[in-house]
Each structure stands twice: as structure tokens, then as C-alpha cells.
Amino acid sequence: MSVSAHLEELKRKHEALSEQVEAEQRSPGSSDQDIAEMKKQKLKLKEEITRLSV
Template sequence: MSLSSHLNQLKKKHEHLSFEVERAEKSPATDRMHIKSLKKEKLRLKDEIERLHHA
């Protein structure tokens, strides 16, 4: 897998997590720990994207 396609894949996952976080925050039944977990994964992906972008 090329670096470019890997970055695109990570960006898509990050975008999907943004959508999931937004949806979870609007739902009163969502567990706060689940939202925290989604945000943590989103941040991990963002860091990975930045690291690869500057490599």
C-alpha cells in the first residue's frame, strides 16, 4: 500500500469517527465512556496522519 493511499484510508477513518462522535453526543442514551473512546481513537488517527504527512 502506498503512503498516499494509506493516508487517504486514515483520513476516511478519522472522518467517519468525527461523524460517530457527533452522532453519539446527540444521543442521550450513549455511554460517556464510549464517546471518550471514540475521541481517543480519533486523536490517535489524527496524530498518525500528521506523523506520516511530515515523514
């Protein structure tokens, strides 16, 4: 897989996680721990995207 293809995949995963986090935050029965874990995953993806983009 090329670097650009890998970056696109990471960006897709980041966007999907963003949508999941937003949906969970709107849901009354959502777990704060689950949301925090998704946010950590999002941050890791963002860091990887930044690292590969330099």
C-alpha cells in the first residue's frame, strides 16, 4: 500500500470515528468510557496522519 493510499484510509477511519463519537454523545445511554476510548483512537489516527503528511 502506498503512503498516499494509507493516508486516505487513515483519514476515512478518523472521519468515521468522528461520526461515531458525535452519535454516541447525542445518545442518552452512551458510556463516557466508550466515548473517551473512541476519542483516544481518533487522536492516535490524527497523530499518524500528521506524522505521515510531513
